Amino acid sequence: MRDSAGLAPQDVQKRLLRQHRLAPVLLVAVLLAAAGVYVVPRGFEAGHLFSIEDDPEAIAERALAASFNSDLANREIESALAAKDSDLAKSFVDLAADRQVTLAPGLADKVNVAVAEDASAGHAAQSFAYGLVTGEPSDMPGLAGTALGDLFVFGDIRDAVREGARLASGQEADELILGLACVGLAITAGTYATGGLAAPARVGLTVAKVARKTGRLSAGLAARVSRMLRGVVDGPALRRAAASFSITEPQLAVRAARDAVKLERADGLVDMARNVGRVQAKAGTQAALDGLKIAESPAEVARVAKLAEKTGSRTRAILKTAGRGAIALSLAAFNLTTWIVSALFTLTMFIASLKSATERGARRYFRYRKRRRMEREADAAFPV
Structure with a gap:
């Protein structure tokens, strides 16, 4: 069958x-x-x-849990003291205390002594004057001097005249600093007009210029800021006006900057500058500069600002320990999706x-x- x-x-x-x-x-x-x-x-x-x-504090906590310990804290504090960076040393002391990490005996006292020396009247006055004249601060008093110079347009005019003169004469000029200085001149008027409401953005622009001058503005962020400036600053008008910039006639520089800058297009740049100002207000000048060194976009600057608002004086130590891992996931989004x-x-x-x-x-x-x-x-x- x-x-x-x-x-x-x-x-x-x-x-x-x-x-x-x-x-x-x-x-x-x-x-x-x-x-x-x-x-x-x-x-x-x-x-x-x-x-x-989107929670930089949680991201930083995850990174610290994997790497921060007593040996690292002691080593970083000793290194910061050797480099005469009492601000960073104090940041590590604060982070160690927050995470209940034991430090070497007497190390915290050494940090307190270094902080007191750097906060002395003589050192503060010298740093303030250096920041006011050069526009390249290394600490809070120095930034206060730089910010004061920018607030009274001296600093922005100095930078605009220097870079504008180079541009007019055919020399190599840093157009990013020139653009930031011109936007700063335009925003300064807004700071006066709003009774100081634009001050965080004003300070943020100052810190961004300092980061650019001292090589602490990341390449990715510098490229993004340059693109934003091209949409805010009328390049041809600025080049035509560059020849008229004069340190002895500041009104010419101010007028040229106002004519060249279209503040109605500067929302993105102002928001980024405001976030930098938030970092500086909550964690200090050096933390703001460290944040600009690792951030690759305005969105990451905003993450640094959120981190600084929650961690305060510990921010520098967190950024030093975790780097970009303090604000960004250690794996690419593609890899996360794959897993x-x-x-x-x-x-x-x-x-x-x-x-x-x-x-x-x-x-x-x-x-x-x-x-x-x-x-x-x-x-x-x-x-x-």
Whole structure:
């Protein structure tokens, strides 16, 4: 006898046995379970990272948990003291205290002495004067001098005249500093007009200029700021006016800057400058400069500002320890997505393999029960 497909009964039975074998499906399930042990935890971690993507404090906490300890804190504090950077040393002391990390005996006292020396009246006056004249501060008093010079337009005029003269004479000029100085001149008028409401943006522009001058403005952020300036500053008008810039006739520079700058297009630049000003207000000048060194976009500057508002004086130590890991995920978004998709795929296939194994096992069991019943019925009908 053969069925409609031309197969003998024994061939049909063999085909059914092949279709319902358990071993291949169980092997696949075991392999998927082994892969899941590796993939699924990383998928959950990637999902967690996505959930904290816009929380720089949580990102920084994750980075610090993996790297910050007593040895690192002691080493960084000693290094900062050797470099005469009491501000950074104090930041590490504050971070160690917050995280209950033990410091070497007497180290915190050494930091307090260094901070007191740097805060002395003589040092502060010298730093203030240096920042006012050069526009390149190294600490809070220096930034106060630089900001005062910019607030009274002296600093911005100095920078605009210097870079404008170079541009007019065909020399190499830093058009980013020139653009920031001109925007600063335009915003300064707004600061007076609004009773100081624009002061954070004014300070932020000053810090951005300082970062550019001292090489602490990241290449990515410098490129983004340059693009924003091209939309805010009328380049041809600025070049035509550059020849008229004069330190002895500041009104010419102010008028030329106001004519060249379109403040109604400067919202993005002003927002970034305001975020820099927030960092400076909450964590200090050096923290703002450190933030500009690692941030690659205005959005990342905003993250630094959010971090500074929550961590205050600890911000510099966090940025020094974690770098970009303090504000950005350590894995690319593409990698996070890959881990999540891989975890979901592995779990789905594992569940599917278990379902298939269960169905095949059930079929084999029911066939076995049916065969045993038929055998018992046959034995009853034809007793030996």
